[in-house]
Amino acid sequence: MAENPFKADIEKVQKEYSEKMTTGAIVYIPGSSVVNKTGGWRVFMPKFDKDKCIRCFICYTLCPEPAIYLDEESYPVFDYDYCKGCGICANECPTKAIEMVRETK
Amino acid sequence: MPMRKVMKGNEAAAWAAKLAKPKVVAAFPITPSTLVPEKISEFVADGEMDAEFIKVESEHSAISACVGASAAGVRAFTATASQGLALMHEVLFIAAGMRLPIVMAIGNRSLSAPINIWNDWQDTISERDTGWMQFYAENNQEALDLILIAFKVAEDERVLLPAMVGFDAFILTHTVEPVEIPDQEVVDEFLGEYVPKHAYFDPAKPITQGALGFPAHYMEARFTVWEAMENARQVIAEAFDEFEKKFGRRYHMIEEYKTDDAEIILLTMGSLAGTLKEFIDKKREEGLKIGAAKMTVYRPFPIEEFRALAKKAKVLAILEKDISFGIGGAVFADAGRALVNEKEKPILLDFIIGLGGRDVTFENLEDVVEISKKALDGEKVEEVNWIGLRKEIL
Numbered sequence: 001m002a003e004n005p006f007k008a009d010i011e012k013v014q015k016e017y018s019e020k021m022t023t024g025a026i027v028y029i030p031g032s033s034v035v036n037k038t039g040g041w042r043v044f045m046p047k048f049d050k051d052k053c054i055r056c057f058i059c060y061t062l063c064p065e066p067a068i069y070l071d072e073e074s075y076p077v078f079d080y081d082y083c084k085g086c087g088i089c090a091n092e093c094p095t096k097a098i099e100m101v102r103e104t105k
Numbered sequence: 106m107p108m109r110k111v112m113k114g115n116e117a118a119a120w121a122a123k124l125a126k127p128k129v130v131a132a133f134p135i136t137p138s139t140l141v142p143e144k145i146s147e148f149v150a151d152g153e154m155d156a157e158f159i160k161v162e163s164e165h166s167a168i169s170a171c172v173g174a175s176a177a178g179v180r181a182f183t184a185t186a187s188q189g190l191a192l193m194h195e196v197l198f199i200a201a202g203m204r205l206p207i208v209m210a211i212g213n214r215s216l217s218a219p220i221n222i223w224n225d226w227q228d229t230i231s232e233r234d235t236g237w238m239q240f241y242a243e244n245n246q247e248a249l250d251l252i253l254i255a256f257k258v259a260e261d262e263r264v265l266l267p268a269m270v271g272f273d274a275f276i277l278t279h280t281v282e283p284v285e286i287p288d289q290e291v292v293d294e295f296l297g298e299y300v301p302k303h304a305y306f307d308p309a310k311p312i313t314q315g316a317l318g319f320p321a322h323y324m325e326a327r328f329t330v331w332e333a334m335e336n337a338r339q340v341i342a343e344a345f346d347e348f349e350k351k352f353g354r355r356y357h358m359i360e361e362y363k364t365d366d367a368e369i370i371l372l373t374m375g376s377l378a379g380t381l382k383e384f385i386d387k388k389r390e391e392g393l394k395i396g397a398a399k400m401t402v403y404r405p406f407p408i409e410e411f412r413a414l415a416k417k418a419k420v421l422a423i424l425e426k427d428i429s430f431g432i433g434g435a436v437f438a439d440a441g442r443a444l445v446n447e448k449e450k451p452i453l454l455d456f457i458i459g460l461g462g463r464d465v466t467f468e469n470l471e472d473v474v475e476i477s478k479k480a481l482d483g484e485k486v487e488e489v490n491w492i493g494l495r496k497e498i499l
Contacts, residue, residue, distance in 0.1 A: 021322065021325040021326060021329060022303070023204050023265060023303040023304075023329065024202070024203040024204035024205070024265070024303055024304055024314065024329075025202065025203070025316065025318055025322065025326040025329075026203075026303060026304060026312055026313065026314050026316075027312060027313035027314075027316050028310075028312050030311045030312075030313075036317070036319070040319070
């Protein structure tokens with residue numbers, strides 16, 4: 001499975017942030033929008049059916065976050081740390097390979 | 106040489122702003138905003154003040170512009186009152202949370218309804234939990250001085266919190282008194298230039314301000330505001346000392362008047378303290394052991410100074426021009442909080458007085474003393490006393 005290419009950077013910066021509160025909660029490192037996990041408030045999550053996928057990349061292209069990566073075989077991989085559960089991928093998928101299901105722990 | 110001029114409280118506040126040399130002044134030109142920005146706009150137009158004067162379309166925008174300016178790293182000032190301050194409410198938290206040392210002059214006024222533009226403290230009292238420091242001036246000189254002190258404290262690295270300076274509407278804002286305007290050089294020495302260390306705009310070093318704070322960070326961020334407010338006690342004391350050295354006028358968190366042998370002490374804030382002092386003199390001539398105290402700093406609440414004051418009195422009457430519906434006076438509630446675990450404490454009495462610009466007369470103060478005497482004699486009195494209330498029209 002393909003990994004988020006920024007994973008190392010993200011972990012480094014996340015560590016720095018969790019260690020020290022700044023005056024006025026100011027973020028001094030650029031690009032923090034990449035490192036803050038934003039998937040925490042999701043209600044629905046995409047469930048992917050690899051058999052139906054035709055690798056058209058529409059989900060990958062339209063994800064507003066973007067929280068979908070492509071693996072070596074060009075199948076989509078969902079990064080649930082950043083997927084907000086908007087459902088655009090499921091809505092646009094021409095073969096209905098993505099289904100939005102209620103998130104449960 | 107300091108210049109002595111006869112001026113209104115509004116002008117005194119505008120002069121303070123001029124002396125503090127803010128780079129941005131934002132204001133909405135309407136009555137609640139008081140005449141402070143009007144005078145400042147004159148200063149700017151005449152080239153006497155090098156500030157960007159931003160005319161905005163509401164107080165919400167005025168404080169937002171100040172937040173923007175302060176976040177960019179310059180000294181910012183605004184003035185307002187009453188409903189205008191209420192409209193700023195949302196942004197006041199942001200200014201404090203982002204630790205922006207904005208200073209704001211408030212001509213203390215009542216809140217609607219009914220519409221009323223006269224003096225009480227309901228506007229600033231309603232903002233006491235925003236994280237802004239609060240100072241209350243007794244006269245026009247104090248309005249000027251406290252604004253300078255507010256800048257000094259707000260910009261201290263141990264504090265970095267915004268501050269509001271209240272001076273009673275009409276009683277101070279629109280009446281003239283002699284005011285000493287300090288020399289610019291001495292003010293420059295006192296305040297220095299604001300050099301931002303934490304909040305600035307620098308394209309070479311991009312930062313994010315006012316970012317999202319997840320549950321994992323929010324509580325710590327709020328704690329830093331609490332910590333800064335606690336630090337402010339020490340910083341204010343230092344600023345008062347330095348102010349006295351430079352300008353010769355002395356300020357106290359709580360100023361006491363004839364309290365040393367007093368059985369009854371009347372505590373208040375703002376211009377009412379002036380009336381009280383005269384009243385105390387009169388009652389002293391009649392042989393009553395009575396004193397007065399004025400709270401100059403309301404946030405941070407001067408807990409230690411208040412406890413020291415409370416030790417002196419048998420009855421401590423708190424006179425306030427505000428009301429927290431469903432409990433009583435807001436200052437009273439804070440005073441009670443400061444004493445709740447003290448072993449020895451005086452009888453605390455809660456007096457609501459002078460709301461919406463109603464004059465506070467000596468007759469009213471006699472009523473306060475009568476009730477205080479009854480309490481001193483062990484009689485049971487009302488928990489919340491509305492003084493000067495026209496019961497006949499109720």
